[in-house]
Amino acid sequence: MKVTIASETENHVQHLIDQGLTEVQVHNNVEGACEAWGNALLVATLTNNARRQGEIWSRLGSAYRIMGQYEKSIQAHQQAVEVSVEEETKTWSGLGNTYFAMGSYKKSLEHHIKHLHVEMARDNKPGMGTAYNNIACVQFVLGRFAAAIDFYESYLTLCEEQRDAVGIGTALNNVANCCLHVRDLVQCQKYLNRAVKNHADVVASTVGKAPASLSQKLLCLSQIRQTYKLVTEMYLRAYLMETALVWAERGKARSFMDPLTTTLSD
Numbered sequence: 001m002k003v004t005i006a007s008e009t010e011n012h013v014q015h016l017i018d019q020g021l022t023e024v025q026v027h028n029n030v031e032g033a034c035e036a037w038g039n040a041l042l043v044a045t046l047t048n049n050a051r052r053q054g055e056i057w058s059r060l061g062s063a064y065r066i067m068g069q070y071e072k073s074i075q076a077h078q079q080a081v082e083v084s085v086e087e088e089t090k091t092w093s094g095l096g097n098t099y100f101a102m103g104s105y106k107k108s109l110e111h112h113i114k115h116l117h118v119e120m121a122r123d124n125k126p127g128m129g130t131a132y133n134n135i136a137c138v139q140f141v142l143g144r145f146a147a148a149i150d151f152y153e154s155y156l157t158l159c160e161e162q163r164d165a166v167g168i169g170t171a172l173n174n175v176a177n178c179c180l181h182v183r184d185l186v187q188c189q190k191y192l193n194r195a196v197k198n199h200a201d202v203v204a205s206t207v208g209k210a211p212a213s214l215s216q217k218l219l220c221l222s223q224i225r226q227t228y229k230l231v232t233e234m235y236l237r238a239y240l241m242e243t244a245l246v247w248a249e250r251g252k253a254r255s256f257m258d259p260l261t262t263t264l265s266d
Contacts, residue, residue: 009047016040020059034063054084058094065098073098089118089127096134100141109138129158129167133174140178149178165202169195169223176230180237188234195227225251 020036023029037056044052057080064073074095081091092115099108112134119127136151152175159167172195179188202220228251235244 009043010049010052013040013043013049013052016043017056017059024063030063030066034060034067037063050084051086054080054087057083058087058090061091061094061098065094065101068101070098070102089115089122089124092118093130093134096138100134100138105138105142109135109142112138125158125162129155129162129164132158133171136174140174140181145178145182149175152178165198166219166223169198169202169227172198173223173226173230176227176234180230180234183237185234185238188230192227192231192234195223196231199224199227 016036016039020033020040023032023036037059041053041056041060044056057076061073061076061080064070064076077091077094077098080087080094092111096108096111096115099105099111112131116128116131116135119131132151132155136148136155139145139148139151152171156168156171156175158164159171172191176188176191176195179185179191199220228247232244232248232251235241235247
């Protein structure tokens with residue numbers, strides 16, 4: 001009987017967590033998600049389920065950040081690791097993201113570095129990739145473009161090892177953007193050519209072969225548009241106005257049926 005009750009309670013907590021995810025991902029209703037997760041947290045607390053409590057506190061920390069409630073976000077992430085050590089990596093990463101949103105970039109960097117050290121100790125490659133990317137974003141905002149490039153490159157290497165095509169696209173766009181800011185147009189063009197090819201591969205292997213989810217399509221489209229925006233800006237900085245206009249127009253009209261075979265001209 002106890003096993004049945006425990007199982008039903010766990011299913012109820014999971015149902016409430018899923019309900020919150022639906023509110024965020026489908027309805028863009030963060031407040032609704034917080035309500036569902038708050039109910040899940042209550043059930044998890046009453047049943048002394050520390051693992052679930054930590055998971056829910058982490059989700060609430062991210063939700064509060066999105067809502068601009070930064071102090072509540074910080075408290076939620078701190079509470080997560082207090083009740084469950086399993087949430088340590090999410091806590092450092094979550095706090096880093098919240099401090100970043102607050103504009104406290106040095107504190108953000110400090111927490112993302114702590115996150116990286118934990119992931120390296122565990123040899124968790126996906127977690128390391130997330131930390132590398134987050135550190136690079138902070139370095140970029142601080143104007144430390146050389147450091148940002150180094151960390152984006154580390155993220156790119158891990159994405160290639162994991163065959164994470166979406167991550168590769170993100171990393172290539174970000175490194176190209178850094179090169180653009182330091183006016184290294186030659187390297188910028190090389191990364192953008194790789195990004196264009198990567199987008200073509202993603203479309204051919206996923207969206208082009210089978211029905212893709214709305215989130216997949218939106219993410220793919222977002223990456224493609226970002227690449228074309230960077231290409232356009234690169235050509236503008238090189239005073240190649242006509243070429244820049246061509247890529248700007250292509251970026252506006254890009255669809256998933258386009259094979260994306262064009263590479264950048266010199």
